[in-house]
Ligand SMILES: Nc1ncnc2c1ncn2[C@@H]1O[C@H](COP(=O)(O)OP(=O)(O)O)[C@@H](O)[C@H]1O
Ligand SMILES: O=C(O)C1=C[C@@H](OP(=O)(O)O)[C@@H](O)[C@H](O)C1
């Protein structure tokens with residue numbers, strides 16, 4: 812069992828999906844995103860899963876999606892921002908090439924404000940965003956082999972930094 816070549820974790824809007832796709836292209840491998848797998852299996856968007864079934868149900872689906880992707884996928888894997896909340900997921904990630912994509916709260920608000928609605932942010936004003944980051948930062952750090960800042964960097968520059976820190980060769 813080889814597992815993914817890179818696994819991206821970090822807060823909502825940090826660029827896991829965007830950077831994951833670019834990175835996979837540069838490495839000549841496939842990109843998988845657990846949020847996409849969950850949406851496909853559930854047949855509805857994440858916002859509807861949260862509304863219809865609640866966050867605990869989403870987290871259960873997410874744990875299974877991460878477990879399956881880690882077992883099946885050998886390319887780049889992007890996780891959802893809250894995947895590391897599950898202790899089982901953090902255990903599954905132990906020893907894997909995990910990169911924590913980082914940014915501060917102001918940058919998070921700026922970026923996600925430009926993007927499609929994410930359920931947790933619809934419910935969470937700015938103060939809760941800060942609490943969310945404070946609570947999760949230790950979890951991202953715990954699972955990460957490397958931390959890469961995404962501030963004042965284009966997605967392409969972030970990809971370059973990931974290749975450097977993990978000493979990966981481009982195709
Ligand atoms: N390095 C970056 N600088 C500025 N904006 C970015 C960067 N990376 C991603 N974005 C933008 O931020 C938003 C969220 O990106 P996304 O890849 O969906 O993040 P995630 O999967 O981590 O939630 C998108 O609008 C994307 O274009
Ligand atoms: O941080 C979170 O708890 C979440 C992040 C989202 O993924 P992205 O980090 O890719 O936006 C998605 O899984 C869901 O909306 C919950």
Ligand SMILES: [Mg+2]
Nearest residue numbers: 827828846891
């Ligand atoms: Mg994403």
